[in-house]
Amino acid sequence: MLVSYTEENYLKAIYSLSRLYNDAEVSTNQISEHLKNKAASVTDMLKKLSDKKLIDYKPYKGVKLTDKGKKTAIKVIRKHRLWEAFLVEKLKFKWDEVHEIAEQMEHIQSDELIQKLDNFLGNPKCDPHGDPIPDAAGKFSVQRSIALSSAKQKNSLVVTGVSDHSSEFLKYLSNSGISLGDNLKIEESNGYDRSLKIKVNNKHSLFLSHKAASNILVEIK
Amino acid sequence: MLVSYTEENYLKAIYSLSRLYNDAEVSTNQISEHLKNKAASVTDMLKKLSDKKLIDYKPYKGVKLTDKGKKTAIKVIRKHRLWEAFLVEKLKFKWDEVHEIAEQMEHIQSDELIQKLDNFLGNPKCDPHGDPIPDAAGKFSVQRSIALSSAKQKNSLVVTGVSDHSSEFLKYLSNSGISLGDNLKIEESNGYDRSLKIKVNNKHSLFLSHKAASNILVEIK
DNA sequence: GAGTAAATTTAGGCTAGTCTAAAAATTTGT
DNA sequence: ACAAATTTTTAGACTAGCCTAAATTTACTC
Numbered sequence: 001m002l003v004s005y006t007e008e009n010y011l012k013a014i015y016s017l018s019r020l021y022n023d024a025e026v027s028t029n030q031i032s033e034h035l036k037n038k039a040a041s042v043t044d045m046l047k048k049l050s051d052k053k054l055i056d057y058k059p060y061k062g063v064k065l066t067d068k069g070k071k072t073a074i075k076v077i078r079k080h081r082l083w084e085a086f087l088v089e090k091l092k093f094k095w096d097e098v099h100e101i102a103e104q105m106e107h108i109q110s111d112e113l114i115q116k117l118d119n120f121l122g123n124p125k126c127d128p129h130g131d132p133i134p135d136a137a138g139k140f141s142v143q144r145s146i147a148l149s150s151a152k153q154k155n156s157l158v159v160t161g162v163s164d165h166s167s168e169f170l171k172y173l174s175n176s177g178i179s180l181g182d183n184l185k186i187e188e189s190n191g192y193d194r195s196l197k198i199k200v201n202n203k204h205s206l207f208l209s210h211k212a213a214s215n216i217l218v219e220i221k
Numbered sequence: 222m223l224v225s226y227t228e229e230n231y232l233k234a235i236y237s238l239s240r241l242y243n244d245a246e247v248s249t250n251q252i253s254e255h256l257k258n259k260a261a262s263v264t265d266m267l268k269k270l271s272d273k274k275l276i277d278y279k280p281y282k283g284v285k286l287t288d289k290g291k292k293t294a295i296k297v298i299r300k301h302r303l304w305e306a307f308l309v310e311k312l313k314f315k316w317d318e319v320h321e322i323a324e325q326m327e328h329i330q331s332d333e334l335i336q337k338l339d340n341f342l343g344n345p346k347c348d349p350h351g352d353p354i355p356d357a358a359g360k361f362s363v364q365r366s367i368a369l370s371s372a373k374q375k376n377s378l379v380v381t382g383v384s385d386h387s388s389e390f391l392k393y394l395s396n397s398g399i400s401l402g403d404n405l406k407i408e409e410s411n412g413y414d415r416s417l418k419i420k421v422n423n424k425h426s427l428f429l430s431h432k433a434a435s436n437i438l439v440e441i442k
Numbered sequence: 443g444a445g446t447a448a449a450t451t452t453a454g455g456c457t458a459g460t461c462t463a464a465a466a467a468t469t470t471g472t
Numbered sequence: 473a474c475a476a477a478t479t480t481t482t483a484g485a486c487t488a489g490c491c492t493a494a495a496t497t498t499a500c501t502c
Contacts, residue, residue, distance in 0.1 A: 004488080004489095006488080006489065027449080027450090028449075028450060028451085029448095029449065029450080037489090037490075037491095038490075038491060038492080039449075039450065039451085040450085040451070040452080040453095040490090040491070040492080040493095041489070041490050041491070042450095043450065043451055043452085044451095044488095044489075044490080045489080045490095048488090048489095059450075059451070059497085060449080060450060060451080060496095060497060060498065061498095087334075090341060091334070091337040091338060091341055092337065093333075093337065097333075100331075101329065101331050101334055104329045104330065104331075105326075105329060108322065108325045108326060109325065110321075110322050110325075112314075112318075113308075113312070113322055116312040116313065116314065117312060120311060120312055225458080225459095227458080227459070248479080248480090249479075249480055249481085250478095250479065250480080258459090258460075258461090259460075259461060259462080260479075260480065260481085261460090261461070261462080261463095261480085261481075261482080261483095262459070262460055262461070263480095264480065264481055264482085265458095265459075265460085265481095266459080269458090269459095280467085280480075280481070281466095281467060281468065281479080281480060281481080443502100444501100444502095445500100445501085445502095446499100446500085446501085446502105447498100447499080447500075447501095448497100448498085448499075448500090449496100449497080449498070449499085450495100450496080450497070450498085451494105451495080451496070451497085452493105452494080452495070452496080453492105453493085453494080453495090454491100454492090454493090454494105455490100455491080455492085455493105456489100456490080456491070456492105457488100457489095457490085457491105458487100458488090458489100459486105459487090459488095460485100460486080460487085461484100461485080461486075461487105462483100462484090462485085462486105463482105463483085463484090463485105464481105464482085464483080464484105465480100465481080465482070465483090466479100466480080466481070466482085467478100467479080467480070467481085468477100468478080468479070468480085469476100469477080469478070469479085470475100470476080470477075470478085471474100471475090471476085471477095472473100472474095472475095472476105
């Protein structure tokens with residue numbers, strides 16, 4: 001069964017929104033905002049994806065991916081991240097320049113291509129943003145990181161990635177002197193606006209809004 | 222101005238059909254057969270491409286690419302051939318497996334990507350089928366080959382490529398023991414069906430139909 | 443639990459690109 | 473040069489994916 005470019009983008013959106021909220025149902029409006037389409041258009045597509053057994057859809061109740069839909073979404077994510085790795089490792093793009101191009105390349109259809117690309121890159125476990133790359137069977141072999149904003153522990157956090165890949169955000173990070181692999185310590189946690197004061201690599205400190213902190217992924221070292 | 226995936230395919234078809242017939246006007250039916258679309262659909266698209274000043278179109282009289290259209294077509298061909306080179310050189314595909322994948326990859330939009338890919342491959346002059354790769358300005362730096370069927374000279378011909386990239390034809394060639402770089406001599410030329418008797422590398426001889434010979438490209442050594 | 447606000451779906455319309463069938467223009471054969 | 477055959481265009485319809493506006497369902501508040 002063929003899944004169009006557009007359908008793939010919907011499945012990808014549903015997958016990542018669902019992950020974001022603990023594998024919960026995803027609402028029409030969430031998808032609409034994420035893809036910058038109108039809610040009515042989303043409803044149309046949900047019906048179509050439901051007919052194809054890629055999602056479980058009950059009107060007004062949100063959607064969840066079926067196993068088939070999840071498999072398709074993870075495959076697209078695998079392709080996206082492998083192409084990002086290729087662009088950075090081999091073609092020497094900066095990590096904040098590759099997202100848009102990978103958005104196009106992730107839709108190239110050829111299982112053999114993706115397998116050969118994976119081998120060519122040495123079967124990487126993560127992409128240049130630190131996001132884990134699933135294998136051909138859809139298995140993620142490395143730990144998923146958590147948002148800095150939700151870290152319970154205050155010390156010994158390591159930046160492993162971002163959840164906002166916009167070049168605006170990535171530029172903001174590099175201007176703030178935060179990059180992949182940096183060590184973070186939470187020095188203060190502001191209750192009322194949930195902003196954080198962070199020490200980077202035991203050197204300089206800075207303030208991060210909740211919004212920024214929620215888009216920085218860390219692992220506990 | 223943006224040119225869609227579909228428009229790019231039409232421009233590419235017009236470019237190669239035009240080249241095939243000595244830069245002549247290309248007819249609606251020729252395009253229709255080449256793209257496996259109906260003639261009526263082709264007419265629709267010709268109007269659209271004409272509105273965008275990508276082709277010169279006079280109803281019933283065929284079309285020619287404008288400079289703008291030619292530039293766009295050559296850019297797509299550049300991308301196609303660079304990706305084919307990548308697939309064969311880096312990912313170790315066979316030369317008869319890459320056409321379909323490159324058909325998809327040629328539409329990825331990013332000037333920076335294609336420039337970096339070109340450098341990564343070492344700025345190749347030809348793709349794995351022996352077709353010349355134009356540079357970023359659209360210039361072909363190597364000689365365009367001629368069809369074996371139209372060779373005036375009988376001796377010292379070198380196989381430089383094919384004009385039919387179907388895996389059916391490529392398999393036929395490899396079964397016949399003809400590959401890129403082989404030396405050919407025309408031993409007999411049959412007037413009535415235009416078939417040829419060919420000696421390959423001064424070793425074995427074989428018969429080629431006009432159809433096959435017209436799809437083998439050679440240079441005079 | 444009734445009324446309002448918010449979310450979602452339905453209804454109907456638009457564009458790009460395709461198709462079939464029919465009409466018009468061109469080319470060919472005598 | 474005129475009729476027939478061929479090519480090309482026009483006319484009208486279809487699908488995918490999007491939209492706006494209106495109707496419906498659900499959620500929230502008192």
